[in-house]
Structures are given as C-alpha cells and as structure tokens.
Amino acid sequence: EIVLTQSPGTLSLSPGERATLSCRASQSINSNYLAWYQQKPGQAPRLLIYGASSRATGIPDRFSGSGSGTDFTLTISRLEPEDFAVYLCQQYGSSPRTFGQGTKVEIK
Amino acid sequence: QVQLVQSGAEVKKPGASVKVSCKASQYNFSTYRIHWMRQAPGQRLEWMGRINGGNGGATYSQKFQGRVTITRDTSATTAYMDLTSLTSEDTAVYYCARSLGNNYIDFWGQGSMVTVSS
Numbered sequence: 001e002i003v004l005t006q007s008p009g010t011l012s013l014s015p016g017e018r019a020t021l022s023c024r025a026s027q028s029i030n031s032n033y034l035a036w037y038q039q040k041p042g043q044a045p046r047l048l049i050y051g052a053s054s055r056a057t058g059i060p061d062r063f064s065g066s067g068s069g070t071d072f073t074l075t076i077s078r079l080e081p082e083d084f085a086v087y088l089c090q091q092y093g094s095s096p097r098t099f100g101q102g103t104k105v106e107i108k
Numbered sequence: 109q110v111q112l113v114q115s116g117a118e119v120k121k122p123g124a125s126v127k128v129s130c131k132a133s134q135y136n137f138s139t140y141r142i143h144w145m146r147q148a149p150g151q152r153l154e155w156m157g158r159i160n161g162g163n164g165g166a167t168y169s170q171k172f173q174g175r176v177t178i179t180r181d182t183s184a185t186t187a188y189m190d191l192t193s194l195t196s197e198d199t200a201v202y203y204c205a206r207s208l209g210n211n212y213i214d215f216w217g218q219g220s221m222v223t224v225s226s
Contacts, residue, residue, distance in 0.1 A: 044205075047214050056214065088152075088153065096169040096171075101152045
C-alpha cells in the first residue's frame with residue numbers, strides 16, 4: 001500500500017502568514033489522485049482539494065494544492081483564524097486508500 | 109444539503125461485535141459509494157472498506173478482511189459496518205463517507221465512537 005508522509009508535524013504561524021504543507025508518497029500516485037482535508041477537534045474531515053490541485057466547492061481561494069507523482073503541497077496563502085486545524089492528505093489512486101498522519105497548523 | 113448521520117457511541121466487551129449505521133439523505137444514494145474509515149487515538153485514519161450504493165458490491169481492506177462486513181439498505185438509504193471479534197485496538201472513532209465511484213471522498217458523517225473495554 002502507498003504510505004503518505006506529511007511534514008512538518010506541527011506548523012506554528014500567525015494569522016496572515018503563509019502556510020506550506022507537504023505530503024510525500026512512497027510511490028507515484030495514479031492520475032495525481034490526491035486529496036487534502038481539514039479536520040478540527042471533534043469534527044469530521046472537510047474536503048479542501050481533490051486531484052492534487054482542484055478546489056472543492058465553497059473552499060476559499062487562499063487554499064491551493066500543487067504537485068504530482070510523489071510530492072504534493074497544500075498552501076494557505078494568508079492564514080485566517082478559522083484555518084488553525086489539522087490538515088490531512090489522502091490518496092485515492094490505489095487500493096487501499098491511505099492517509100497521511102496529518103500536519104497541525106497552530107497559532108504562534 | 110447532503111447528510112450522513114451515524115449511529116451513537118457504543119461500548120463493547122472484547123470478543124463482541126459492533127454494528128454502526130450511516131443514514132444518507134439529500135442525494136441519490138444509489139449513485140454513490142459509501143466508505144468506512146476509523147481513527148484510533150493518536151493514529152492516522154485507516155480505510156476499512158466500501159460499498160456500492162447501487163449494486164451492493166463491497167470491497168475490504170486486507171487488514172480487516174474476514175472481520176468486517178459492509179452492507180446497505182437502499183430503501184432506508186442506510187449503510188452499515190459490522191466489525192467482529194473486537195479487541196481494545198478497535199477502540200476508535202468510525203466514520204462513513206461518500207464518493208462518486210472511485211473518485212475522491214467529498215462528504216463525511218459525524219463519526220461514531222466505539223470503545224472496547226472489559
């Protein structure tokens with residue numbers, strides 16, 4: 001199965017700053033079928049990005065995804081207070097679908 | 109709007125089974141797949157398996173093969189996940205979620221806490 005490794009584990013930033021999150025796969029992801037989710041404590045994940053770079057419906061344009069093959073990036077251009085959360089990547093190009101361990105974006 | 113409403117928290121003894129339900133509404137149940145995942149404390153999310161809402165075909169992760177059964181009732185627009193031979197390592201929040209075919213998961217249920225304790 002494909003192992004996804006996210007880095008860093010924790011990102012300490014201030015509102016207004018730029019966040020860059022990485023997701024690296026143990027092998028190439030078919031058709032760049034990589035999604036990003038936001039998860040807040042006690043809540044289910046929310047879809048942000050699919051197909052590595054397509055924003056889901058209703059997601060602000062400060063969220064963007066990029067990358068291909070084994071290396072993917074989620075960028076939040078200017079952090080808003082509601083963006084402090086855990087971010088997960090998931091690949092759906094191969095079975096079983098697998099998740100990264102998450103990056104926590106916390107207020108500095 | 110789309111809703112996936114899961115059953116409530118469960119406490120089970122080791123060796124028992126648990127059945128979690130996922131009631132879907134506000135979309136065409138037969139068009140989508142329902143996936144089941146779990147998140148144990150401090151662990152990453154794990155995909156357990158999925159079912160096709162239309163024909164009921166199910167696929168399972170090898171890790172859970174033989175211990176998990178996913179079913180659905182189209183008239184009730186509800187999917188179910190049955191996990192047997194529970195151990196403390198099955199203590200987790202269990203989520204259902206939907207995808208259009210083999211595509212990305214776009215919506216999740218609220219999660220159901222299952223605690224396995226003697």
